[in-house]
Amino acid sequence: MRIGIDVGGTNTDAVLMDARRVLAEVKTSTTPDVTSGIVTAIAELRKASPFDPLDVRAVMIGTTHFINAIVEANRLAPTAAVRLGLPATRALPPLVGWPEHLVAAIKGEGYLCHGGNEYDGRLISHLDRDEIKRVADDIALKGIRSIAVSSVYSPANPELEVEVGDILSEHIPGVAVSLSHELGRMGLLERENATVINACLRELAGHICDGLSGALTDAGIRAPLFLSQNDGTLMDVDFARRYPVATFASGPTNSMRGAAFLSGLGDCAVIDVGGTTSDIGILQNGFPREATTEVSVSGIRTNFRMPDVLSIGIGGGSRVRVGEPTVGPDSVGYRIRQEGLVFGGDTLTATDIAVAAGIAEIGDPSLVAHLDSSLVDAVLAHMSREIASAVDRMRTNATPLPVVAVGGGNILVPEVLEGSGKVHRPEHSGVANAIGAAIAQVGGEVDRMFAVASGTRESVLDAAKQEAVDRAVAAGARPQTVQIVEVEEVPLAYLPGNVTRIRVKAVGDLVFGNDMGGRRAH
Template identity: 50%
Template sequence: MKHIGIDVGGTNTDAVFVQDNQVLGAVKSPTTSDVTTGVRRALAALIQACPQAAAPEAVMIGTTHFTNAVVQRRDLEPAAALRVCLPAAASLLPFCDWPEDLAQKVNGGTYLVQGGHEFDGRELMPLDERAVRDAARAIRASGVSTVAISGVFSPLIGDAELRAGEILKQEHPDCRITYSHQLGRIGLLGRENVALLNATLIDLAHKTTDAFVQALADSGIDAPLFLTQNDGTVTLAENARDFPVHSFASGPTNSMRGAVFLAKINDAVVCDVGGTTADVGCVQNGFPRQANNMVEVGGVRTAFRMPDLLSIGVGGGTLVNPDTLQIGPVSVGHRLLQEALVFG
C-alpha cells in the first residue's frame, strides 16, 4: 500500500509518504493562510524528495483547523439553536454555559418548540409544526444560514429532530442543518453544544475540504482523499464536510497513533506539542483512550466522542503578553517565521 499522509497544523504543514508501513519520505513547510498553497507546496516538496509519492493509492489529511477556530474564536459562523423540548427543558437555554465572548460571536438566536420524547421512547408532546415553521421564517429573516436542531432524548428517537429539519428546509432552503442525535449522547446541553459547534464550523469545513481537494488536483494526484477523525480512524472527505467536530482533537490523535506505530508498541502516554496547543493522552491497544465524561472544547462543555486528553493553550507559536504576562491561547500560527522573536 502506498499512502500520503498530511498534517495541516496552525503553524506547519507536514507530508509523508508511506509504503508497506515504511516512511520513505517526509517534508515540512509553513502553513499558509489559504491552506491550499501550503498543502500544494508540501506535496511538491514530497514528490521531489520521493518521486514515487506522485502516484499514491490514497491521501490522508489531518488538520487542527477546526479546533483552533473554536479556541481562537475565528472563522466561525453564527448558528441558530432550535430545541424541540416544550413543555420540558426550558430552564437552561441554548448557549447558557458558553464563554461569553464565544456566545456573543456565534449566537444566531434560540428557539424552543413543543415536542420530543421521554427516556423510554414515549412521545413527550406532539411536535408543534406551526411553531417550527414560525422559527424557520424568523431564522431566515435574521440572515442566519446554519441551524442546530436538538430534541429531548433524541439519540433514542430522532424523529422529532428530522421532522423539524424537513419543515426548516421548506421555509429556509439554503440553510445547513446539524442534528444533535447524529453527534452526541443523551445529555441535552452537552449534545446541543456539540451540535451548535458543528453548525458554526460547517462553512469553514466546506471551504477547507474544497481547498484540500483542489490542492491534490493542482498537484496532479488522482487518489481518494480521507480526513482523520478523533477516534483514530479516517473517513472520506465528502463525509467529513458536514461533521467537522469529528476532527476535534484529531491532530493529537494522529500524533498518538503515529508515536506508538513508530515505537512499535500498543500502550503509551503521548505528549503532542503543536503550534497552538500541547496535548497529553493515553493510547491503549494502538488507539486513543476515549473520554467517558464531558469534554471542553474552547470552554464549551460537550458530550460526544472525544479522546481523553489534557489540552493546554500553549504551543510553539503561542503569544506572550509582556505587560500582563498572559500566555496564550492565541498563536501566531502560520506567521511563526515572520513574527517569532526567536526561531531555529
C-alpha cells in the same frame, strides 16, 4: 502510495508512504490560510522523493481549520438552535453559557418548541408542526443559513429530530441542518452545544473541502481525499462537509496513532511535543482513550467523541523566563524561525535551551553559547517535572506505562522520565502525526440503548458487534481486516426493561482506489 498530512499550529508535516514504509518526510511552516501550507508540503515531498502524482492512491489530512475557526470566532455561519422539549427545559434556553463573542459571531438565535421524550421513552409533549413551520419562517426571514436541531433524549429516540429536520429543510431551501443525535451523547446542553458548533461550521466546511480538493488537483493528484476524525479513523470529504466538528482533535489523535504504528506498542502513554504545547494521551489497543466527561471547546461545554488528552504549555516555541525559570504557556508558534535566539531573533525559547544543552542541532549554536549552564539545567529540569506530572495525571492505576515521545519537539522529553522509566523515541517520531494520518483506518460504531432480557446478553452483544462490523465495511473497510477494538456496556438502572447502553467500535483497513466500489470512509 499514499500521502499523510497533519496541520499543526506551528508546522505542517507530510509523509509519503508505500504500504508500511516511509519513503519521504517533510516539515514546513503552517501558513495562516493553512491550505497553501499543504500545497507547499506536497511540493516538498516531491522534491524529497520524486513520484508520479497518479501513483498516489489516497491522501489523508488532519487539519486545524475548524477548531481554529471556533477559537478565533471567525468565518462562522449565522446559526439557529431549535430545541424540542417544551414545556420542559425552559429555564435553560439554547446557547446558555456560551461566551458572548461567540454568540455574536454566529448571530445565534434560539427557539424552544414542543416535543422531546422522557427518560423512559414517553413523549414530553406532541410535536406541533405548525409551530415548527412558524420557526422556519422566522429563521428564513433573519437570513440564517444553518440550523442545529436537538431534542430531549434523542440518542434513545431520534424520530422527532429527524421529522423536524425534514420540515425545516422543506420550508427553507438550501439550509444546512445538523441533528444532535448524530453528534453527541446523553446530556442535553452539551449535545446541543456540539450540534450548534457543527452547524456554524457547515459553510466553512464546504469551502475548506473544495480548497483541499483543489490543492490536490493542482498538484496533479487524482486520488480520493480523506480527513482524520477525532477517534483516529477516516471520513471522506462528503462526510466532512456534514460533520466538521468530527475533525477537532485529529491532531493529537494522529500523533497517538502514529506513535502506536512506529513503536509497535498498543498500550502506552504518548507525549506529542509540538511548537506550542505538549499533548499527553493514552493508547488502548492502539487507539486513543476517549474522554468520558464533558469537553470544553473555547469555553463551550460539549460531549461529542474526543480523545482524552491533557495539554500543557510546553513546546519548541514556548517562551522561557529567567529568574525562577518558567516555560510557556505562551509561545512564538510558527514564528520561531524569526524570533528564536538560534535563528537570530531576540526571544529565549525552549528550542534555544535544547540547543544550548547540546541535545538538539538546529539554527546557530553560537547564538546561545552565552546562556549560563545553571539556567539551562534548571529549565530542562522544570520541563521534565512538568511532563512527568502530566503523564502521571493521565494514568488510571499505579501500573507503570511505557512512554513514547513524538512530535518535532520530542527532544524536550528526557531520556528517562520519572515514574515511567526509559522513553521510547522511534524512527520518524518527528512526523508521527502525519504517519498517523497516512495509516488511519476506517471505523464503524454502534452507541445506543438495548433492551437486554434475562439470558440474552451474549446475543445482544453479538448483534451490536456485527452491526459495528457491517458499518465499518459499508464505510469502506476491507472486510477481512475488520476487528472489534472496543466494547462498553453501561446498565441504566433508572430505565425500565433492563436497558443497557452498549457501545461497540470496529475498525479495518481502507479499501483503495477502484476496489472501494463506491463506498466511503466515515
